[in-house]
Amino acid sequence: MSRVRPSPTLISVLLGIALVALAPCVVTNSYALVPLTFIAIYTILVIGLNMLMGYAGQVSLGHAAFFAIGAYTSAILSTQYGCSPWAAMPAGMALAGIVALLVGMPCLRLRGHYLAMATLGFGMIVYILLMEWPDSPPLLLATLGRLLHLPASTPWPFTGGASGLPDIPALAIGSFVFHTNLQKFYLTWAFAILALLLCANIVNSRVGRALRAVHGSEAAAATLGVNIAAYKIHVFVLSAILAALAGSLYAHAVGFISPPTFNFIRSVDFVVMVVIGGMASIWGAVLGAGTIVLLGNWLQDVGAKFPRLAEFDLIIHSAILILVMIFMPAGIVCTARDAVLRRLRGRATAPAAAAPAHSEEVATP
Amino acid sequence: MTEPVYARKRIMGNLPDILQLLFTGLAVGSIYAIIAVGFTVIFSSTQVVNFAQGEFVMIGAMVSYWLVGAEHGPHLPLLLALPLAVLAAMLVGSALGWVLMRPLKDASVTSLIIITVGASMLMHGVASLLWGKDPVAVAPFSNTSGYSLTLPAALTGPHAYPVYIGTQELWVMGLAALVVLALTFFFNRTMIGKAMRAVSVNRHGARLIGINVSRVVVGAFALSAAIGAIAGAAIAPISMASYGMGTMLGLKGFAAAIVGGLGNFPGSIIAGLLLGIMENFSATYLSSQYKDAFAFIILLGVLVISPQGIVALFRRRRASV
Numbered sequence: 201m202s203r204v205r206p207s208p209t210l211i212s213v214l215l216g217i218a219l220v221a222l223a224p225c226v227v228t229n230s231y232a233l234v235p236l237t238f239i240a241i242y243t244i245l246v247i248g249l250n251m252l253m254g255y256a257g258q259v260s261l262g263h264a265a266f267f268a269i270g271a272y273t274s275a276i277l278s279t280q281y282g283c284s285p286w287a288a289m290p291a292g293m294a295l296a297g298i299v300a301l302l303v304g305m306p307c308l309r310l311r312g313h314y315l316a317m318a319t320l321g322f323g324m325i326v327y328i329l330l331m332e333w334p335d336s337p338p339l340l341l342a343t344l345g346r347l348l349h350l351p352a353s354t355p356w357p358f359t360g361g362a363s364g365l366p367d368i369p370a371l372a373i374g375s376f377v378f379h380t381n382l383q384k385f386y387l388t389w390a391f392a393i394l395a396l397l398l399c400a401n402i403v404n405s406r407v408g409r410a411l412r413a414v415h416g417s418e419a420a421a422a423t424l425g426v427n428i429a430a431y432k433i434h435v436f437v438l439s440a441i442l443a444a445l446a447g448s449l450y451a452h453a454v455g456f457i458s459p460p461t462f463n464f465i466r467s468v469d470f471v472v473m474v475v476i477g478g479m480a481s482i483w484g485a486v487l488g489a490g491t492i493v494l495l496g497n498w499l500q501d502v503g504a505k506f507p508r509l510a511e512f513d514l515i516i517h518s519a520i521l522i523l524v525m526i527f528m529p530a531g532i533v534c535t536a537r538d539a540v541l542r543r544l545r546g547r548a549t550a551p552a553a554a555a556p557a558h559s560e561e562v563a564t565p
Numbered sequence: 566m567t568e569p570v571y572a573r574k575r576i577m578g579n580l581p582d583i584l585q586l587l588f589t590g591l592a593v594g595s596i597y598a599i600i601a602v603g604f605t606v607i608f609s610s611t612q613v614v615n616f617a618q619g620e621f622v623m624i625g626a627m628v629s630y631w632l633v634g635a636e637h638g639p640h641l642p643l644l645l646a647l648p649l650a651v652l653a654a655m656l657v658g659s660a661l662g663w664v665l666m667r668p669l670k671d672a673s674v675t676s677l678i679i680i681t682v683g684a685s686m687l688m689h690g691v692a693s694l695l696w697g698k699d700p701v702a703v704a705p706f707s708n709t710s711g712y713s714l715t716l717p718a719a720l721t722g723p724h725a726y727p728v729y730i731g732t733q734e735l736w737v738m739g740l741a742a743l744v745v746l747a748l749t750f751f752f753n754r755t756m757i758g759k760a761m762r763a764v765s766v767n768r769h770g771a772r773l774i775g776i777n778v779s780r781v782v783v784g785a786f787a788l789s790a791a792i793g794a795i796a797g798a799a800i801a802p803i804s805m806a807s808y809g810m811g812t813m814l815g816l817k818g819f820a821a822a823i824v825g826g827l828g829n830f831p832g833s834i835i836a837g838l839l840l841g842i843m844e845n846f847s848a849t850y851l852s853s854q855y856k857d858a859f860a861f862i863i864l865l866g867v868l869v870i871s872p873q874g875i876v877a878l879f880r881r882r883r884a885s886v
Contacts, residue, residue, distance in 0.1 A: 259675050261616075261682065306869040313614060316678055317823055318868050321861035324816060332854035464812065468682055475679060514690035521683035525676050526668055 209400045212483065213393060220389040224382055233381040235497045237453060240388035242489035244395045245446040246473045247482055248439030251399060253471070254480025255411035256432040257418075258308065259316040262323025263470045266440040268330060268462035269296040270447025275368045275457055276357045285371050289448040293441045300440030301433065308432040311418075315436070323467050330459040333359040364458025371452045384453045391449060392486075395442060399482050402438075411435065415480060465514070472521045478531020487533055492517070581716055584728045586845045592734035592803070594841020595741035599796045600818025601825060601833035602748065603789040609765035609828045610785040611669060613677045617661060617685035618793055619815015624654040624688070625794025626801035626810060627696050630703045643706060651794045657688065658790025662783040669782065685815075692808035700807035705733040706799075737799045744792055745834060751788075752830075761785055765828075813857065817844075820864040826874020836875060 227233055249263050273292030277283035283291075303322050307314040341356055359365065371378045371387060378387045402408050413421035414428055422428055451457050473492050477484025499513045528535040600622060607615045631638045632646035641649070661684050668676055711734075713727040752758040763771040764781045772778050796818075797811075804810065821840045825832030840860055848856035871878040 253675060257673065257675055259678055303865070306872070310872050313674055313678060314868055314872055316614070317819070318865060320816065321820065321864040321868075324861045325858045325865070328855060328858040465686070468686055471679060471682065479675075511694055512690070514686055514693070518683045518686035518690060522664070522680055522687065525680045525683065526664070529668070529673075529676050 207404075209397070209404060212400070213397055216393055216396065216486075220386070220393065224385065230381045233385045235493050237381070237385045237388050239486070239490045239493045240385070240392040241446050241450050241453065242470070242473060242493060243392045243486050244449070245443045245470060246477065246485040246489050247395055247399045248442030249470055250474045250477065250479060250482060250485050250488075251403070251411070252435050252439040253474050254478075255403075255408075255415045256308075256435045257415060258432060258436065259313065259471065260319040260436070260439065261316050261464070261467050261471070262319030262321075262326070263439070263443050264462045264464070264466040265319070265323040265326035266296045266300065266443035267447040267450070267466070267470075268326055268459075269299065269440075270444030271451040271457045271462070272330065272359060272365070272447075273444070274448035275365045275451045276359070278369055278452075279365065279367060280355070280358060285369060285448075285452050289445065289452075292448050293444040296440045296444035296447075297437050300437045304433050304436040308436060309429045320464075320467075323464055327459060327463055330359050330462065331362055333361060360458070362459060364456060366456045368451050368455050368457065370455065371449075378452075388449055388453060391445065395445070396482060396486075403482060407431070407434075412480075468521075469517065472517055475521060475524050476532055478534040481531060481533055484531050484533040488531075491532075581726050581728050582849075584716070585726075586849055587842060588728065588730060589734060590842035590845030591838060592731075592737045592841070593800075593845065594838035595738050596796050596800045596814065596837075597818050597821045597840050598834045598837025599741050599744050599792055600814060601821035601837045602745070602830065603792040603796075604819055604822040605825075605828055605830055605833050606748075606761075606789040606792065607785050608822075610761050611665070611677075611782050612674065613665065613669070613681065614819075614827070615661075615786075615789065616678065616681040616815070616819075617688060618789065618818060619811035619813070620685050620688035620692075621654045621658060621790040621793030621811070622797035622800075622814050622818075623692060623806075623808065623811030624657060624790075625650050625797030626703070626806040627692060627797075627808065628653045628794075629798040630701055630801060630806045631696065634704050635701075647795075647798055650798050651791045654790040654794030654797075655787040658786040658788075658793075659783050661790075662786030665786075666779055666782065685811075689808060689811070696808055698808060700805040700810075703801040703806050705802040706736045707732050731803075733799075733802045737803070740795055740799045744795055748792075748830075757781075757784060761788075817860045820860045823864055823872075824867045824875055826876050829874055829876055832874050832876035 223236065224233065227236065245263065245267060249260060252258055252260055270289075270292040273295055274285060274288040277288035277291055278285045299322075303318055304315065307318045345356075370384075378384050403411070410421065410426045410431055413424065413426055414431055418428055450461075469492060473485070473488035475488070476491050477486070477488030495516070496513060499516070503513075524532065530538070600618060603618050603621065604615060607613055607618070628650035629643075629646050632641045632649055633643055634640075661681070664684070665677060665680060668680060709732050711729055711731040714730055715727040750758075752762055760771070760776045761781050761784065763774070763776055764778055768778055771781070796814075797806075800814070801810075817840065818837065821837035822833045824840065825834070825836030840863065843863065844856060844859050847859045851859075867875060
């Protein structure tokens with residue numbers, strides 16, 4: 201194999217760019233682009249969560265909280281403090297990264313599933329904070345203000361509580377504002393493809409090999425000198441940063457955010473997306489996010505005609521989760537790929553056995 | 566800085582308030598405690614953290630409500646409805662245990678956790694279809710609503726309120742104590758209980774000496790569901806019942822189980838009681854809006870300081886002295 205071959209990642213990325221560029225030619229209805237935009241946003245989050253669950257073997261049940269940190273930081277900085285959205289976005293990512301480090305460090309040093317529990321608690325705290333903030337800025341801030349002798353009129357950030365935050369500005373480059381559905385579609389997919397590229401590179405690098413070793417056997421990886429705890433923490437922080445990026449894009453693309461978007465059920469939805477795509481499969485993230493977003497959309501359409509059926513979405517999501525987990529723990533993508541490969545290989549290795557059967561089949565009719 | 570001083574002043578001046586908060590806190594805490602015990606039962610025999618535990622609580626509350634008080638329900642007497650509700654939860658619990666049997670053999674703990682999360686969402690969705698989304702008021706177990714306990718004026722000062730002892734709170738505490746006693750008996754005196762303990766110590770060893778591990782696992786889920794259902798039926802008259810009540814109660818019970826040290830039976834009871842009391846006090850003296858967040862802040866704090874739970878913390882102290 202002396203010939204230089206383009207790497208599979210490069211091919212996939214080029215294919216992805218081509219698909220995204222051509223999609224608006226097929227989907228001419230601008231409203232139909234909205235769910236596709238959501239797929240891009242969730243893909244960014246799900247890739248990170250996928251690496252956490254697939255390679256670090258840890259579940260996060262609070263990723264909606266990191267999604268919220270990104271969205272609310274972006275929204276608050278750009279609407280209340282006059283920040284540029286481009287500055288607000290990395291601020292939210294940095295905040296999410298720091299918070300993830302603080303939450304993850306104590307849990308990931310231990311064996312076992314303490315991260316699932318800690319993130320679950322963390323998610324609840326963030327959700328309650330978002331809901332209750334406007335009536336009483338959290339004690340911590342109020343006490344801090346009193347300690348520093350700040351005036352009572354200090355402009356504490358405001359979350360809008362249950363009614364949410366409206367009028368979040370759209371992202372813009374110079375005077376060019378990403379305003380229409382088509383522009384938002386291209387913008388979010390550009391970020392999604394960058395995130396996919398980044399994670400594909402990480403997985404194929406030395407770090408990725410270490411992660412896969414951890415995935416295969418923690419004990420063996422540790423024996424080979426891989427610092428398991430450090431890698432797990434890195435992956436968790438990376439996933440939180442990607443979640444915050446997705447949140448920020450969500451806030452600027454939708455223009456309105458409110459707490460129900462970031463509740464516990466949403467965190468579970470993200471886990472469902474990972475599971476459908478297959479853990480430890482970066483490209484599965486697109487499929488997982490796509491399935492759940494389109495399913496949700498379809499249920500909404502059906503629900504408009506049969507209102508009773510709309511109530512089934514929770515049941516359908518959870519049933520998918522359970523069934524996939526029990527029967528296809530590798531996810532739909534990997535299971536389907538393995539099945540196809542097995543079929544192909546079976547045909548290639550047993551042509552002699554297949555041939556008479558084939559002729560027989562031809563002969564009978 | 567001014568907050569704690571203010572709080573201390575109020576605590577010194579208001580003995581009846583403190584007793585009142587202690588009493589209602591203990592009632593809520595005993596619910597957290599028995600939910601935490603439910604987690605412990607499943608965790609010790611399967612190493613699975615059952616995120617659907619809260620839904621067993623919801624099933625207990627909703628089924629007993631439907632059997633006793635619902636408009637189109639059968640209007641059964643409570644004495645008959647309570648065992649039926651427990652039975653319903655046990656059926657659902659065994660079904661979950663049975664579903665988990667296959668992945669339990671080879672799948673990672675990650676998959677198992679995800680399946681229980683899925684099961685929780687599934688029950689959530691089914692319950693909202695069956696009983697609607699509105700919370701319902703549930704009749705208390707007995708007709709007498711409660712007793713007012715006036716403290717001697719020497720202790721409290723002249724204008725003190727009496728302490729109100731609610732009957733349903735007493736029921737809750739009594740049932741919780743009963744559950745704990747029954748479980749202690751079950752695990753120490755009965756053959757099935759001993760088999761469960763054997764499985765929790767060493768699954769393969771238990772199989773070698775002829776224990777049917779599958780049956781024990783399903784049994785653990787059924788038992789845990791029964792415990793949860795009792796908690797749900799008991800708390801429903803105080804908190805109202807709804808399809809979504811299980812999430813928060815389950816998570817708080819779960820926080821108690823972690824704080825007590827996952828798999829630690831007495832630890833989770835102590836932690837549950839403490840959590841209920843602390844939550845009540847912090848809601849009154851610190852901030853009522855963030856009441857629901859305190860349990861999780863404590864959970865995070867314990868995970869940071871001593872992930873094996875507070876009991877382990879004290880044990881370590883003692884060992885090092």
